[in-house]
Amino acid sequence: MASYLKSWLYAQNPETTSSGIPSIETSPPAVEEDDDTETVHGEDDAPPAFPAVNSAQRAASGFGTQTVPQILTDSQLMPPPPAPLLAARRPGVSGTSSIGNSLAVPSAPSSSLLPPPTTTKPPLKVAKRAKVALAPGHGPLDWANLKKSGQDLRGTDTLLRVTPSMLKEHRTREDAWSAFNGKVYNITHYLPYHPGGEKELMRVAGRDGTKLFASTHAWVNLDYMLDECLVGFMVSE
Numbered sequence: 222m223a224s225y226l227k228s229w230l231y232a233q234n235p236e237t238t239s240s241g242i243p244s245i246e247t248s249p250p251a252v253e254e255d256d257d258t259e260t261v262h263g264e265d266d267a268p269p270a271f272p273a274v275n276s277a278q279r280a281a282s283g284f285g286t287q288t289v290p291q292i293l294t295d296s297q298l299m300p301p302p303p304a305p306l307l308a309a310r311r312p313g314v315s316g317t318s319s320i321g322n323s324l325a326v327p328s329a330p331s332s333s334l335l336p337p338p339t340t341t342k343p344p345l346k347v348a349k350r351a352k353v354a355l356a357p358g359h360g361p362l363d364w365a366n367l368k369k370s371g372q373d374l375r376g377t378d379t380l381l382r383v384t385p386s387m388l389k390e391h392r393t394r395e396d397a398w399s400a401f402n403g404k405v406y407n408i409t410h411y412l413p414y415h416p417g418g419e420k421e422l423m424r425v426a427g428r429d430g431t432k433l434f435a436s437t438h439a440w441v442n443l444d445y446m447l448d449e450c451l452v453g454f455m456v457s458e
């Protein structure tokens with residue numbers, strides 16, 4: 222058995238002694254250069270390489286032999302897209318932005334995020350129109366029914382040519398005429414039906430009420446409401 226082992230050792234290691242017996246090293250082996258980067262040295266907190274330096278993974282993947290992708294410089298990169306205009310807006314700032322020349326916002330008033338002045342400023346004072354409680358049976362429908370009733374609301378047999386002096390003679394509550402856009406109406410019967418009150422309507426009795434009517438409620442269809450009250454047309458003296 223011993224001779225067999227001797228012959229085997231000789232075959233494996235040609236550096237045998239002259240006696241043919243391999244020498245047995247007794248001194249400790251020389252410390253080799255340590256290239257194991259996984260070993261932590263002193264205060265070095267660097268993480269170990271991954272995959273490990275001499276690992277099978279590194280050898281299999283050809284790690285380190287591949288060409289490292291080149292990192293492009295700023296000038297080689299595609300330029301960034303332009304900043305959207307709305308993104309450059311700032312609350313409370315209207316007009317040109319000071320973010321930078323490239324982000325300059327056109328100074329349109331709409332570029333501000335401020336609420337529109339209509340919501341922040343108090344509304345303009347509108348002259349309050351007096352509400353008048355109409356007597357029972359004197360609502361708009363009642364007036365419409367009276368017009369249809371066939372009752373004479375003109376007080377004249379035919380349409381007249383009315384001069385300003387003629388108009389002036391009809392300025393009482395019992396007999397009130399008024400002119401609107403060249404047409405003369407007998408407003409006497411309408412007085413208690415007027416939503417703005419008799420007093421207001423009497424301001425135009427015996428004179429031209431075109432201006433006052435238009436400044437109060439131009440949307441009201443006067444010609445339809447008073448069609449049965451038409452007296453005639455304005456003419457000069």
Ligand code: HEM
Pocket residue numbers: 350351352353408411415416417418421422424425430433434437438441443446447
């Ligand atoms: C004969 C001509 C006139 C007719 C047919 C007429 C008719 C009307 C009508 C239909 C309304 C209700 C309108 C609405 O609620 O939107 C109204 C309201 C009013 N009208 Fe006249 N109007 C006449 C002349 C006048 C005149 C000359 C004045 C004088 C200033 C006047 C003063 C008013 C006022 C102050 C109101 C408001 C009443 C309210 O807010 O409830 N109207 N009128």
